Amino acid sequence: MASQVTFIGAGNMASAIIGGMIDSGYPRDAITATAPHEEALTPVRERLGIQTSTDNARAVASADVVVLAVKPQIMREVCEKLRDAVQARKPLIISVAAGLPAETLDAWLGGELAVVRCMPNTPSLVGAGAAGLYANARVSDDQRGLATELLEAVGLVEWVEEEALLEAVTAVSGSAPAYFFLMFEAMEEAGTKLGLPADTARRLAMQTAFGAARMAMDSDKAPGELKRNVMSPGGTTERAIEHLEDAGLRRIMAEAMTACAERAREMAEELGKR
Incomplete structure (x- = not known):
């Protein structure tokens, strides 16, 4: 029963x-x-x-x-x-x-x-x-x-x-859908500047994210290895990844997720006092 x-x-x-x-x-x-x-x-x-x-x-x-x-x-x-x-x-x-x-x-x-x-x-x-x-x-x-x-x-x-x-879960998954929505927004804006219609850029970005997540979940390889598999030496993907790394993407994500976790701790203290 x-x-x-x-x-x-x-x-x-x-x-x-x-x-x-x-x-x-x-x-x-x-x-x-x-x-x-x-x-x-x-x-x-x-x-x-x-x-x-x-x-x-x-x-x-x-x-x-x-x-x-x-x-x-x-x-x-x-x-x-x-x-x-x-x-x-x-x-x-x-x-x-x-x-x-x-x-x-x-x-x-x-x-x-x-x-x-x-x-x-x-x-x-x-x-x-x-x-x-x-x-x-x-x-x-x-x-x-x-x-x-x-x-x-x-x-x-x-x-x-x-x-x-x-609190770490909040940073990694609870709040994280918004991180990806921001990425979609940024990719759509960049795509339109490169000449694509906005709806085309949006659909391509979203489907690519869906496909990448599906590949990562179905694979026994670490994300870093999957990333390297897409990158040809001297190719387009390598150029884009190098730019993201040089711009501090890892540092930005770490700082954002730390701020998220800290706010989760603050909210727990605030709500517990009510």
Whole structure:
């Protein structure tokens, strides 16, 4: 019998995970989603065919897993109102909210709970996500397996054994879709200056990125070797790569990702004090 999973929040990320679960064969009648107002739930219920409720505590009362999918800014209020229902049931808690430590979530929910923190990214909305997961000491092996099953429904899952490493996950994958969107934007602009129509440059850049990622994921070779395989001595690719290296691309990426991780730490401190 499938574990009963309740999503607190029915926004884009929750809907993406639910849709992925259903596509992977998870039974619809084992999934519930909540939201404060019925108008937010109607399209989710009609599209996904799951149970919905505007009563968080009631929805948690029979849950084996509770997925917290609300904005970090309102998480404390939501958790404190759920405390009695959660303590009565002791479900696995999975949070997809950025910046809130497992210890803080556990305290807001009354303590002594199995908590998994998940840092997903927006490609999860199209089933191509990448998520870093961290489990506190109360999470059993079976619960780890269940969390993996739920999140793999929308993409790749990688576990980290130290919670602080979720800040690095934020830099490497959580915020990283925007890095690639910036690259697409820059390539489109450069392509148009070279004479291509904007839509042609955009499609070529995006398809090339998709193909490069697919090649890298399907290959046992390191990215550096794949890069060298494209570069002919004295050729066009070598000239472009030399220019990127001379311009400090590696340093720029390192500085940007460090800034991202530092902001993730700051947000954790700010949100934890609310």
